[in-house]
Amino acid sequence: MKTNKDSQFARSPLGGKKSASVTLRVTDEQKFDMDRRAHELGMSTSEWLEKLSAVALYGIDHVIKSERSRTEMVCGLFDTKTGGQE
Numbered sequence: 001m002k003t004n005k006d007s008q009f010a011r012s013p014l015g016g017k018k019s020a021s022v023t024l025r026v027t028d029e030q031k032f033d034m035d036r037r038a039h040e041l042g043m044s045t046s047e048w049l050e051k052l053s054a055v056a057l058y059g060i061d062h063v064i065k066s067e068r069s070r071t072e073m074v075c076g077l078f079d080t081k082t083g084g085q086e
Helices: 004-008 028-040 045-058 061-073
Strands: none
Touching: 028 045, 045 061
């Protein structure tokens, strides 16, 4: 059962505090290819793997919508009264 304390610190599955870690064993070649691909996209391997897992878990539409909403909030374009809907 969730307590008030749990909901007080609830975080979105995308973004939010990142304190958990995951360990994955791969070949040296896979590690090299992951590092290379992430670098090509201008992000760290950790960021790249986080995006891949978010898309696998929540779907690309949800990930894009979530990132768009966060960007709109930063730019002052997000209306909190309508949830971004006009």
